[in-house]
Amino acid sequence: MSTLQHDPRDQVRVLDEDGEVVGEIPDLSDGELVEMYRQMRLARHFDKRAVSLQRQGRMGTYPPLSGQEGAQIGSAYALDEDDWLFPSYREHGAGVVRGLPLKQTLLYWMGHEDGNKMDEGVNIFPVAVPISTQILHATGAAWASKLKGENRAFICYFGDGGTSEGDFHEGLNFAGVFDTPNVFFCNNNQWAISVPRERQTASETIAQKAIAYGFDGVQVDGMDPLAVYAVTRAAVEKAKNPEEGQRRPTLVEAVQYRFGAHTTADDPTVYRDAEEVERWKAKDPIPRLEKFLRNTGRLDDEAVDGIRQSVEDEVAEAIREAEAVERPEPSEMFEHVYESLPEDLREQRASLEALREQYGDEAFLRE
Amino acid sequence: MATQQTTTQNLTLVQAVRDGLYTEMSRDSDVLVLGEDVGKNGGVFRATEGLYDEFGPDRVIDTPLAESGIVGTAIGMAAYGLKPVPEIQFMGFIYPAFDQIVSHAARLRTRSRGRFTCPLVVRAPYGGGIRAPEHHSESKEAFFAHEPGLKVVIPSTPHDTKGLLISAIRDPDPVVFLEPKLIYRAFRGDVPEDDYTVPIGEAAVRREGTDISVFTWGAMTRPTLEAAENLAEAGVDCEVVDLRTMSPLDRETIVESFKKTGRAAVVHEAPKTGGLGGEIASIIQEEALLYQEAPVERIAGFDTPFPLYALEDYYLPSVARVEEGIRNAVEF
Numbered sequence: 001m002s003t004l005q006h007d008p009r010d011q012v013r014v015l016d017e018d019g020e021v022v023g024e025i026p027d028l029s030d031g032e033l034v035e036m037y038r039q040m041r042l043a044r045h046f047d048k049r050a051v052s053l054q055r056q057g058r059m060g061t062y063p064p065l066s067g068q069e070g071a072q073i074g075s076a077y078a079l080d081e082d083d084w085l086f087p088s089y090r091e092h093g094a095g096v097v098r099g100l101p102l103k104q105t106l107l108y109w110m111g112h113e114d115g116n117k118m119d120e121g122v123n124i125f126p127v128a129v130p131i132s133t134q135i136l137h138a139t140g141a142a143w144a145s146k147l148k149g150e151n152r153a154f155i156c157y158f159g160d161g162g163t164s165e166g167d168f169h170e171g172l173n174f175a176g177v178f179d180t181p182n183v184f185f186c187n188n189n190q191w192a193i194s195v196p197r198e199r200q201t202a203s204e205t206i207a208q209k210a211i212a213y214g215f216d217g218v219q220v221d222g223m224d225p226l227a228v229y230a231v232t233r234a235a236v237e238k239a240k241n242p243e244e245g246q247r248r249p250t251l252v253e254a255v256q257y258r259f260g261a262h263t264t265a266d267d268p269t270v271y272r273d274a275e276e277v278e279r280w281k282a283k284d285p286i287p288r289l290e291k292f293l294r295n296t297g298r299l300d301d302e303a304v305d306g307i308r309q310s311v312e313d314e315v316a317e318a319i320r321e322a323e324a325v326e327r328p329e330p331s332e333m334f335e336h337v338y339e340s341l342p343e344d345l346r347e348q349r350a351s352l353e354a355l356r357e358q359y360g361d362e363a364f365l366r367e
Numbered sequence: 368m369a370t371q372q373t374t375t376q377n378l379t380l381v382q383a384v385r386d387g388l389y390t391e392m393s394r395d396s397d398v399l400v401l402g403e404d405v406g407k408n409g410g411v412f413r414a415t416e417g418l419y420d421e422f423g424p425d426r427v428i429d430t431p432l433a434e435s436g437i438v439g440t441a442i443g444m445a446a447y448g449l450k451p452v453p454e455i456q457f458m459g460f461i462y463p464a465f466d467q468i469v470s471h472a473a474r475l476r477t478r479s480r481g482r483f484t485c486p487l488v489v490r491a492p493y494g495g496g497i498r499a500p501e502h503h504s505e506s507k508e509a510f511f512a513h514e515p516g517l518k519v520v521i522p523s524t525p526h527d528t529k530g531l532l533i534s535a536i537r538d539p540d541p542v543v544f545l546e547p548k549l550i551y552r553a554f555r556g557d558v559p560e561d562d563y564t565v566p567i568g569e570a571a572v573r574r575e576g577t578d579i580s581v582f583t584w585g586a587m588t589r590p591t592l593e594a595a596e597n598l599a600e601a602g603v604d605c606e607v608v609d610l611r612t613m614s615p616l617d618r619e620t621i622v623e624s625f626k627k628t629g630r631a632a633v634v635h636e637a638p639k640t641g642g643l644g645g646e647i648a649s650i651i652q653e654e655a656l657l658y659q660e661a662p663v664e665r666i667a668g669f670d671t672p673f674p675l676y677a678l679e680d681y682y683l684p685s686v687a688r689v690e691e692g693i694r695n696a697v698e699f
């Protein structure tokens with residue numbers, strides 16, 4: 001039976017909380033396994049630094065991802081070169097795996113429009129802040145790709161809260177009807193800001209919602225990067241090359257936890273207790289994979305130390321680069337509104353420039 | 368026995384929202400609050416803080432994350448005799464509920480020929496200037512003012528906030544109540560502890576003047592008043608009118624003020640094109656053309672998507688831009 005044909009209430013696992021093997025190790029080379037671990041460490045360290053930048057007033061509101069590295073890196077790692085990724089707003093880790101420089105993520109949360117500009121060849125859609133809106137775009141893009149006769153998979157991330165929006169239903173329903181090559185990846189981190197998962201749906205699992213759309217739904221231990229990889233890989237392969245009678249789309253529910261606040265503007269102690277957080281911290285995906293890699297001789301102290309150093313350097317360099325970027329020119333807000341700027345917008349832009357000339361930038365900037 | 372005295376509290380605007388909700392919920396058991404994170408968390412801006420403990424989970428309801436669901440079910444509740452006050456976490460996320468608001472809340476009375484009504488208040492923080500992420504800074508009051516059947520209210524002081532919110536909750540028709548989050552905590556003001564109302568549809572003259580009428584609302588009221596004080600030093604005497612209700616507009620106060628000054632400017636952070644500045648200019652044309660000495664100056668957000676926060680200070684009308692616009696109208 002395929003990994004995807006589980007009872008949706010039955011979580012797929014490969015490693016237990018102590019890094020012991022309890023499932024089938026996916027077909028990844030030693031180098032790839034170690035690289036996955038490194039990416040998770042990178043995401044964790046980036047997160048820590050980003051929160052601290054916000055605290056120091058060097059960055060705006062930021063949504064942390066700590067605890068969710070296993071789901072992000074495990075899933076993004078399962079994509080092929082040509083596949084596409086549709087993020088929500090928390091997939092900084094998945095983005096890196098797919099070629100999005102950390103500097104871009106920093107710039108976006110520092111309020112620079114350029115942070116949302118993916119380089120050519122980086123198959124990532126812009127961050128989607130309005131919840132679940134990206135699901136329909138992922139479905140439409142996958143549909144278009146299928147109509148063009150391509151063979152690509154489209155992964156789309158959203159949260160447990162996101163499954164309550166109408167767009168979730170519409171996106172998955174279209175995907176089922178038009179049999180689009182999508183992997184709908186729900187990061188069920190138990191909370192939508194202060195609202196617990198049970199308040200989003202009376203359904204026992206999110207995975208089982210797929211049954212109603214006519215395709216596979218599978219629940220995976222989202223803090224087990226290897227299980228996430230295995231499930232996502234199977235979903236990606238099925239999206240591209242379904243067997244007779246299989247539907248291309250899959251809904252993956254990755255059960256996990258965000259260790260920190262919803263965003264730096266949130267105080268989780270108001271709505272959840274420390275004991276719950278501790279319980280989930282015991283499932284931390286990073287030590288879990290590290291133990292497995294050490295136990296199987298793929299990693300030792302020296303390598304771990306090297307990785308620590310390399311991720312610290314990489315993040316420090318990204319911060320240096322992002323902070324070296326100057327505040328964009330105010331006239332940039334008029335760019336890319338249309339392909340060619342209408343006359344009255346040209347006039348508005350000119351009036352802004354004239355005012356800056358006359359009064360200086362101090363007349364605009366608050367604080 | 369001493370007569371009961373009205374005591375006042377010194378509250379921020381967001382505390383006045385909370386106080387308005389608290390006051391009406393205490394008075395009327397049909398009033399309930401629903402939305403995302405409004406319960407235990409007390410709202411992401413703390414506008415419903417403590418209400419969950421006070422009134423319990425049946426009246427302060429954390430809903431699933433679905434704006435159409437929140438407003439659509441509130442419409443059903445309102446038609447069925449309750450007085451729901453749904454909260455939309457940020458105005459930028461109101462769009463999933465747009466269909467419910469404009470196709471149903473606004474028209475239930477008309478469509479049922481008065482059999483059903485929709486006395487609900489959709490609350491949402493709006494506006495820029497708080498270094499918020501994408502989609503968290505928009506001002507789209509004009510979308511709703513354009514819709515017959517809705518009332519649209521935007522307070523700018525703690526006192527008005529409580530009084531207008533209570534009026535909105537007691538109003539027999541649906542009200543979109545937009546809260547200027549830039550000034551949620553910017554200053555405090557006296558707010559009576561008792562219940563009181565500030566009528567919907569009445570503007571407030573914040574500064575009397577003779578040279579020009581400047582119409583504004585919400586978070587733009589403060590920079591406009593500041594510009595007016597700066598201009599006073601240069602000999603320009605501005606009248607500043609805080610409209611407070613965007614629909615129905617207080618035509619009488621607008622026209623009366625304009626007839627006195629003969630010149631007008633409108634300040635809003637929403638984009639210029641299709642913004643309410645155009646509506647106000649039209650009212651002036653219709654009712655006071657012969658008094659008009661200069662074109663109505665519109666000082667507004669640019670016709671671009673609201674930029675990410677690195678540039679938001681350039682997008683929002685600053686004191687300097689307001690002064691410049693007023694001068695244009697005065698020196699015409």
Ligand SMILES: Cc1ncc(C[n+]2csc(CCOP(=O)(O)OP(=O)(O)O)c2C)c(N)n1
Pocket residue numbers: 090129130131158159160161162163187189191192193262403432434456460463
């Ligand atoms: C349409 C919409 N409504 C509300 C919000 C405000 N908001 C941002 S994140 C969030 C909770 C999201 O929870 P979930 O989908 O579980 O994702 P998580 O943040 O936990 O990853 C809310 C209510 C929004 N961004 N978009």
Ligand SMILES: [Mg+2]
Pocket residue numbers: 159160161187188189190191192193
């Ligand atoms: Mg969540």
